[in-house]
Amino acid sequence: xxxxxxxxxxxxxxxxxxxxxxxxxxxxxxxxxxxxxxxxxxxxxxxxxxxxxxxxxxxxxxxxxxxxxxxxxxxxxxxxxxxxxxxxxxxxxxxxxxxxxxxxxxxxxxxxx
Amino acid sequence: xxxxxxxxxxxxxxxxxxxxxxxxxxxxxxxxxxxxxxxxxxxxxxxxxxxxxxxxxxxxxxxxxxxxxxxxxxxxxxxxxxxxxxxxxxxxxxxxxxxxxxxxxxxxxxxx
Numbered sequence: 013x014x015x016x017x018x019x020x021x022x023x024x025x026x027x028x029x030x031x032x033x034x035x036x037x038x039x040x041x042x043x044x045x046x047x048x049x050x051x052x053x054x055x056x057x058x059x060x061x062x063x064x065x066x067x068x069x070x071x072x073x074x075x076x077x078x079x080x081x082x083x084x085x086x087x088x089x090x091x092x093x094x095x096x097x098x099x100x101x102x103x104x105x106x107x108x109x110x111x112x113x114x115x116x117x118x119x120x121x122x123x124x125x
Numbered sequence: 126x127x128x129x130x131x132x133x134x135x136x137x138x139x140x141x142x143x144x145x146x147x148x149x150x151x152x153x154x155x156x157x158x159x160x161x162x163x164x165x166x167x168x169x170x171x172x173x174x175x176x177x178x179x180x181x182x183x184x185x186x187x188x189x190x191x192x193x194x195x196x197x198x199x200x201x202x203x204x205x206x207x208x209x210x211x212x213x214x215x216x217x218x219x220x221x222x223x224x225x226x227x228x229x230x231x232x233x234x235x236x237x
Contacts, residue, residue: 104225118166
Protein backbone atom coordinates (compact mmCIF):
# COMPACT_ATOMS: atom_id res chain seq x y z
CA UNK A 13 0.00 0.00 0.00
CA UNK A 14 1.37 3.41 -0.96
CA UNK A 15 2.60 5.63 1.85
CA UNK A 16 2.05 9.33 2.41
CA UNK A 17 3.18 11.32 -0.62
CA UNK A 18 4.26 14.92 -0.38
CA UNK A 19 5.02 17.11 -3.36
CA UNK A 20 7.22 18.79 -4.23
CA UNK A 21 10.20 17.43 -2.27
CA UNK A 22 12.19 20.64 -2.56
CA UNK A 23 11.18 24.21 -3.21
CA UNK A 24 12.99 27.52 -3.35
CA UNK A 25 10.97 30.72 -3.13
CA UNK A 26 11.76 34.39 -2.58
CA UNK A 27 10.46 36.54 0.24
CA UNK A 28 6.97 37.84 -0.32
CA UNK A 29 5.92 35.01 -2.60
CA UNK A 30 3.36 32.40 -1.70
CA UNK A 31 3.66 28.64 -1.85
CA UNK A 32 1.33 25.64 -1.92
CA UNK A 33 2.41 22.22 -0.69
CA UNK A 34 0.51 19.02 -1.33
CA UNK A 35 -0.02 15.86 0.68
CA UNK A 36 -1.72 12.65 -0.40
CA UNK A 37 -2.52 10.46 2.60
CA UNK A 38 -2.55 6.70 2.75
CA UNK A 39 -5.63 5.28 1.08
CA UNK A 40 -8.46 5.04 3.60
CA UNK A 41 -6.96 7.60 5.96
CA UNK A 42 -9.17 10.61 6.57
CA UNK A 43 -7.03 12.70 8.88
CA UNK A 44 -4.12 14.80 7.64
CA UNK A 45 -1.89 16.83 9.93
CA UNK A 46 0.81 19.29 8.99
CA UNK A 47 4.00 20.07 10.91
CA UNK A 48 6.86 22.50 10.49
CA UNK A 49 10.31 21.23 11.42
CA UNK A 50 13.20 23.64 11.95
CA UNK A 51 16.53 23.12 13.74
CA UNK A 52 15.69 25.76 16.31
CA UNK A 53 12.04 25.01 17.07
CA UNK A 54 11.81 21.29 16.42
CA UNK A 55 8.49 19.89 15.24
CA UNK A 56 5.65 22.35 15.51
CA UNK A 57 2.05 21.39 14.85
CA UNK A 58 0.38 23.53 12.20
CA UNK A 59 -3.11 22.08 11.75
CA UNK A 60 -5.15 18.96 11.31
CA UNK A 61 -7.89 18.24 8.79
CA UNK A 62 -10.45 15.51 8.99
CA UNK A 63 -13.22 15.00 6.44
CA UNK A 64 -12.49 18.37 4.83
CA UNK A 65 -12.80 20.26 8.14
CA UNK A 66 -10.02 21.81 10.16
CA UNK A 67 -10.21 20.15 13.57
CA UNK A 68 -7.24 21.68 15.29
CA UNK A 69 -4.77 24.49 14.76
CA UNK A 70 -1.36 25.29 16.19
CA UNK A 71 0.07 28.70 17.04
CA UNK A 72 0.98 29.95 13.59
CA UNK A 73 0.04 33.25 11.94
CA UNK A 74 -2.84 33.50 9.49
CA UNK A 75 -0.36 33.40 6.59
CA UNK A 76 -0.41 29.63 7.08
CA UNK A 77 -3.59 28.00 5.84
CA UNK A 78 -4.70 24.67 4.57
CA UNK A 79 -7.55 22.71 3.17
CA UNK A 80 -8.59 19.15 2.55
CA UNK A 81 -10.42 17.77 -0.44
CA UNK A 82 -13.11 15.12 -0.60
CA UNK A 83 -10.51 12.49 -1.52
CA UNK A 84 -8.62 13.38 1.71
CA UNK A 85 -5.72 14.98 -0.15
CA UNK A 86 -4.60 18.12 1.59
CA UNK A 87 -2.83 21.31 0.60
CA UNK A 88 -1.03 23.80 2.75
CA UNK A 89 -0.51 27.37 1.68
CA UNK A 90 1.87 29.97 3.02
CA UNK A 91 1.44 33.54 1.80
CA UNK A 92 3.88 36.44 1.99
CA UNK A 93 6.82 34.18 2.68
CA UNK A 94 9.44 35.21 5.21
CA UNK A 95 13.00 33.93 5.58
CA UNK A 96 11.98 32.26 8.84
CA UNK A 97 9.49 30.07 6.97
CA UNK A 98 12.39 28.04 5.62
CA UNK A 99 11.80 24.58 7.05
CA UNK A 100 10.92 20.98 6.39
CA UNK A 101 7.13 20.69 6.19
CA UNK A 102 5.86 17.28 7.15
CA UNK A 103 2.46 15.81 6.57
CA UNK A 104 1.06 12.89 8.55
CA UNK A 105 -2.00 10.81 7.84
CA UNK A 106 -4.11 8.83 10.28
CA UNK A 107 -7.10 6.61 9.86
CA UNK A 108 -9.25 8.78 12.10
CA UNK A 109 -8.31 11.52 14.53
CA UNK A 110 -4.89 12.44 15.81
CA UNK A 111 -5.47 10.00 18.63
CA UNK A 112 -4.46 7.15 16.35
CA UNK A 113 -1.22 6.07 14.75
CA UNK A 114 0.15 8.64 12.30
CA UNK A 115 2.26 7.91 9.24
CA UNK A 116 4.54 10.61 7.91
CA UNK A 117 5.54 11.61 4.43
CA UNK A 118 9.14 12.48 3.55
CA UNK A 119 8.40 16.16 3.72
CA UNK A 120 8.82 19.20 1.53
CA UNK A 121 11.94 21.23 2.16
CA UNK A 122 11.13 24.88 1.60
CA UNK A 123 13.92 27.42 1.32
CA UNK A 124 13.02 31.10 1.29
CA UNK A 125 15.71 33.41 -0.06
CA UNK B 126 0.33 23.77 28.82
CA UNK B 127 1.51 20.60 27.16
CA UNK B 128 5.23 20.00 26.86
CA UNK B 129 7.49 17.09 25.99
CA UNK B 130 11.16 17.17 26.91
CA UNK B 131 14.07 15.03 25.80
CA UNK B 132 17.80 15.24 26.10
CA UNK B 133 19.32 16.37 22.81
CA UNK B 134 22.22 13.96 22.32
CA UNK B 135 23.21 10.42 23.18
CA UNK B 136 26.35 8.59 22.11
CA UNK B 137 26.83 4.84 22.51
CA UNK B 138 29.15 2.13 21.21
CA UNK B 139 27.91 -0.41 18.73
CA UNK B 140 26.54 -3.45 20.56
CA UNK B 141 25.68 -1.52 23.73
CA UNK B 142 22.16 -0.65 24.82
CA UNK B 143 20.81 2.86 24.26
CA UNK B 144 18.28 4.44 26.58
CA UNK B 145 16.49 7.57 25.42
CA UNK B 146 14.41 9.38 28.01
CA UNK B 147 11.42 11.65 27.72
CA UNK B 148 9.17 13.51 30.13
CA UNK B 149 5.75 14.91 29.36
CA UNK B 150 3.34 17.11 31.23
CA UNK B 151 -0.16 16.36 30.01
CA UNK B 152 -1.74 13.76 32.26
CA UNK B 153 -4.61 13.31 29.78
CA UNK B 154 -2.25 11.72 27.25
CA UNK B 155 -3.75 8.54 25.85
CA UNK B 156 -0.95 7.37 23.60
CA UNK B 157 2.79 7.94 23.70
CA UNK B 158 4.91 7.35 20.64
CA UNK B 159 8.49 6.97 19.59
CA UNK B 160 9.44 8.06 16.09
CA UNK B 161 12.75 7.76 14.26
CA UNK B 162 13.99 10.27 11.69
CA UNK B 163 16.96 9.53 9.47
CA UNK B 164 18.70 12.30 7.53
CA UNK B 165 16.56 13.74 4.74
CA UNK B 166 13.58 11.59 5.63
CA UNK B 167 10.24 11.95 7.33
CA UNK B 168 9.37 10.40 10.66
CA UNK B 169 9.00 6.67 10.97
CA UNK B 170 6.81 5.31 13.74
CA UNK B 171 8.88 2.89 15.81
CA UNK B 172 6.52 1.91 18.57
CA UNK B 173 3.83 3.26 20.85
CA UNK B 174 2.38 2.54 24.24
CA UNK B 175 -1.07 3.09 25.68
CA UNK B 176 -1.16 5.23 28.79
CA UNK B 177 -2.55 2.35 30.87
CA UNK B 178 0.50 0.14 30.14
CA UNK B 179 3.83 0.06 31.99
CA UNK B 180 5.97 -1.66 29.44
CA UNK B 181 5.97 -2.79 25.85
CA UNK B 182 8.61 -4.88 24.13
CA UNK B 183 9.03 -5.15 20.39
CA UNK B 184 12.13 -7.07 19.28
CA UNK B 185 15.13 -4.87 20.19
CA UNK B 186 12.92 -2.06 21.48
CA UNK B 187 11.57 -1.77 25.01
CA UNK B 188 9.32 1.09 26.06
CA UNK B 189 8.88 1.84 29.75
CA UNK B 190 6.19 4.20 31.01
CA UNK B 191 6.04 5.66 34.49
CA UNK B 192 2.72 7.43 34.45
CA UNK B 193 3.07 8.79 37.97
CA UNK B 194 6.29 10.62 37.05
CA UNK B 195 5.17 11.20 33.43
CA UNK B 196 8.39 9.59 32.25
CA UNK B 197 8.82 7.52 29.11
CA UNK B 198 11.93 5.73 27.94
CA UNK B 199 13.00 3.83 24.84
CA UNK B 200 15.66 1.17 25.20
CA UNK B 201 17.38 -0.13 22.08
CA UNK B 202 19.23 -3.37 22.71
CA UNK B 203 22.38 -4.26 20.76
CA UNK B 204 22.53 -0.82 19.14
CA UNK B 205 23.77 -0.83 15.55
CA UNK B 206 25.24 1.93 13.38
CA UNK B 207 21.99 1.88 11.41
CA UNK B 208 20.21 3.04 14.56
CA UNK B 209 21.96 6.42 14.29
CA UNK B 210 19.13 8.90 13.85
CA UNK B 211 16.99 11.42 15.71
CA UNK B 212 14.41 9.87 18.00
CA UNK B 213 11.27 11.80 18.84
CA UNK B 214 9.01 11.18 21.77
CA UNK B 215 5.41 12.30 21.22
CA UNK B 216 2.23 12.37 23.23
CA UNK B 217 -1.34 12.54 22.05
CA UNK B 218 -2.81 15.28 24.15
CA UNK B 219 -6.53 15.79 24.56
CA UNK B 220 -6.30 19.24 26.08
CA UNK B 221 -8.27 21.60 23.87
CA UNK B 222 -8.74 18.92 21.23
CA UNK B 223 -6.59 16.02 20.14
CA UNK B 224 -3.14 16.98 18.97
CA UNK B 225 0.28 15.42 18.87
CA UNK B 226 2.99 17.14 20.88
CA UNK B 227 6.56 16.25 19.93
CA UNK B 228 9.73 16.54 21.92
CA UNK B 229 12.73 18.25 20.35
CA UNK B 230 14.28 14.92 19.46
CA UNK B 231 17.33 13.03 20.75
CA UNK B 232 20.17 12.61 18.28
CA UNK B 233 21.67 9.14 18.76
CA UNK B 234 25.27 8.62 17.63
CA UNK B 235 26.45 5.03 17.40
CA UNK B 236 30.21 4.57 17.35
CA UNK B 237 31.61 1.53 15.60
